[in-house]
Amino acid sequence: MGELSTNLDPEIQEPIVPEMRVHRNHPIDNIIGDPYAGVQTRHRTITENTSLYTEIFDTGVMETCLHAVFVSQLEPKNVKEALTENCWIEAMQDELSQFQKLHVWDLVDLPKGFQPIGTRWVFKCKTDDRHVVVKNKARLVVQGFYQQEGLDYNEVYAPVARIEAIRLFLAYATYVGFKVYQLDVKSAFLYGKVHEEVYVTQPPGFEDPHNINKVYKLDKALYGLYQAPRAWYETLSKHLLSNGFDRGQIDSTLFIRKAGGDILLVQVYVDDIIFGSTNEGMCREFEKVMKSKFEMSNMGELSFFLGLQVSQRENGIYLHQTKYVQDILSKYKMSDSTTYGTPIPVNHGLHPDRDGKDVDSRLDCGIIGSLMYLTASRPDIMFAVCLCSRFQSQPKESHMIAVKRIFRYLKGKPRLGLWLVSWQCKKQSTVSVSTCEAEYIAAASGCSQILWIQQQLRDYGLNFTGTPLFIDNNATMSITNNPVKHSKTKHIEIRHHFIRDCAEKYLIELVKVHTDDNLADLFTKAFDRSRFEHLVNLIGMFNPE
Structure with missing residues (x-):
């Protein structure tokens, strides 16, 4: 046999009998850091490296790249947990410094006859549309449910845009x-002036040790006060x-x-x-x-x-609400579900199902509420959601299956958006004795929405009259245009008859539309996939991808 090849230096003599050596102690020179420092916890690491973080940000080096390192990805459960992390401490200090800048309150002794309102911290990780945390927000809020009407507040109404x-x-x-x-x-809300005499407790974790029994008298409104929106x-x-x-x-x-x-x-x-x-x-x-x-x-x-x-x-x-769709699909564990072409089958057969298997009513209400918020930009699911919402008091397994069908439809079309302005799907509060009467009441409701849009556009400097109102029922058009038919409509509530005045003043114009082109059918009926997609396209919804 020839000599074995080796990579050893020729001057090194290989022992005839091999030695088995085991390094029981790792060479100290190869250890990174101080071996006698002990276990480094998350809190100690953050505290000891604060000076390093400050130096990096003061010099502006890699500020953008290191942003995620200095922003907490988790929301603390309470103030005690928040006080263990510098990022949340800084967020709370930013909030309190804003109070001082705006002269929100004054530390005083509590007058006799007054009870201070409690305060608490609310922590939120602000994310962008890619679900990336961009900011840690800490907000001190007042426990407004302790407020008493007439003592802590009077008028609280504040207008909110529809x-x-x-x-x-x-x-x-x-x-x-x-x-x-x-x-x-x-x-x-900190800019709103408080007219009532309101006292709150000191913020948890930031009490004044020298004035522990004192409270803050509010000069400006805090989040949680009933009158805060009105004051702002x-x-x-x-x-x-x-x-x-x-x-x-x-x-x-x-x-x-x-x-x-x-x-x-x-x-x-x-x-x-x-x-x-x-x-x-x-x-x-x-x-x-x-x-x-x-x-x-x-x-x-x-x-x-x-x-x-x-x-x-x-x-x-x-x-569109693509991010919200993805959030609720993930929340209710439907992200990996199969897809459907429509949110509800043609022959859905939904009914109270008294003998069906019960499901968690809180879960059903939570799902329906999430879907109702989605209808702000998705009229294509309006009818299905409204239909499922009728059974929230006693939801059954058959109702949950119908709700999950909506999720499966959303899974297939998460980015569907629209150009539409306003729509409504609502069960009539009155009992109609004929199809004509039901259509007449629905037309009156549509007329009121047209009047609101016309009045709103006047503020923009636009004046519109003769707005077309499409109706596919000849009898409804006849009742609106011919008051002589009062004998057949005397049982209809008077409040619905204002549509006649609007037609006479030419604020609206009744236009006959063929049933095949009636866009309102999308909010009142279930269709097969081809008809459903046709109506969705007609109302201006589309997928940009």
């Missing part, structure tokens, strides 16, 4: 052709009105400013503000007006508002 008003605003922006922007007011709206509206804006005649959350032939529109939904103008300079001026009084983020194009994802394109504004 979701139809938001969609109409976006539709007008598409029609005129201007970009829509949004502003985020930081801690908006009063502050905002006064500021806008004093800077040349006019309030909408119909919608008090709409503010308008005109200059020459240009117009600036501002729509307010509590502390969320969207605006747009035919003159880009007016948008920049509005931003300066807002920043002169309120602290807020920079102006940006509207992309996410009230759970709606907004895509502003050259040919219009596309609304």
